Amino acid sequence: MYDPANWLQQQAGQMGIVLSEEQLSQFERYYELLVEWNEKMNLTGITERGAVYEKHFYDSLTVASAVELSAEGTKLADIGSGAGFPSIPLKIAFPTLKITIVDSLAKRIRFLEEVVKQLGLRNVDCVHGRAEDIARLAEHRDRYDVVTARAVARLAGLNELCLPFAKTGGAFVSMKGSDIQEELSESRFSLDKLGAKLTEVKRLELPLEQSERHLVVIAKIGATPKIYPRKAGMPLKSPLV
Numbered sequence: 732m733y734d735p736a737n738w739l740q741q742q743a744g745q746m747g748i749v750l751s752e753e754q755l756s757q758f759e760r761y762y763e764l765l766v767e768w769n770e771k772m773n774l775t776g777i778t779e780r781g782a783v784y785e786k787h788f789y790d791s792l793t794v795a796s797a798v799e800l801s802a803e804g805t806k807l808a809d810i811g812s813g814a815g816f817p818s819i820p821l822k823i824a825f826p827t828l829k830i831t832i833v834d835s836l837a838k839r840i841r842f843l844e845e846v847v848k849q850l851g852l853r854n855v856d857c858v859h860g861r862a863e864d865i866a867r868l869a870e871h872r873d874r875y876d877v878v879t880a881r882a883v884a885r886l887a888g889l890n891e892l893c894l895p896f897a898k899t900g901g902a903f904v905s906m907k908g909s910d911i912q913e914e915l916s917e918s919r920f921s922l923d924k925l926g927a928k929l930t931e932v933k934r935l936e937l938p939l940e941q942s943e944r945h946l947v948v949i950a951k952i953g954a955t956p957k958i959y960p961r962k963a964g965m966p967l968k969s970p971l972v
């Protein structure tokens with residue numbers, strides 16, 4: 732009989748990710764907390780168990796098909812993580828990751844701190860603030876092997892929020908839905924300005940729902956020029972296009 736947890740384990744296996752019973756319990760506890768806290772605050776429009784396992788958990792894990800995450804000590808920053816996507820599922824699946832989560836909404840950060848505590852996750856730093864401000868701090872700037880963002884903004888603006896976190900030689904993986912051609916061409920100028928280049932666009936499909944997804948993989952090829960990111964609000968209000 733179909734069970735979302737078994738289904739996730741199988742699908743993860745096809746991506747080369749082996750999920751133990753303990754990791755499956757962490758996913759299940761995360762699901763329970765998501766639904767429980769969603770009654771008090773707006774975390775997600777998706778609450779049906781199978782849909783959460785596919786559209787949030789499975790979808791988050793697909794990042795592993797685009798970048799290497801299993802190397803010991805890999806540092807990942809998730810910008811605009813909301814209820815924890817994609818970084819919390821990635822942390823459950825790849826326990827050696829060192830994660831920094833940045834979100835401008837304090838109550839979502841409080842939720843994530845509770846998730847981290849209840850799931851017993853180590854090396855997850857939940858930072859409340861706008862990416863534009865946090866990226867100016869020396870401990871976060873040009874520091875991360877991998878930067879992720881899902882459903883935060885259009886790519887041209889998002890590049891300015893996310894690329895300053897990536898180190899030279901690191902990657903930014905932007906998780907997108909369908910119809911991305913216009914966004915991609917619109918983002919070329921910002922890549923140039925921010926010392927980055929597009930390396931791959933990976934097309935995926937959610938296995939059950941069959942909706943289209945894209946992972947836009949961007950390589951950071953040089954340090955972020957000092958003027959970026961511009962002051963909070965500017966990157967999305969007036970993107971580099």
Ligand code: SAM
Pocket residue numbers: 810811812813814815816817833834835836839860861862863880881882883892
């Ligand atoms: N990544 C999650 C997901 O896919 O479910 C959440 C997406 S939610 C639509 C966008 C999140 O980005 C929100 O939690 C919002 O608070 C955060 N956000 C928007 N602008 C931001 C900024 N400039 N700096 C940090 N977080 C930001």
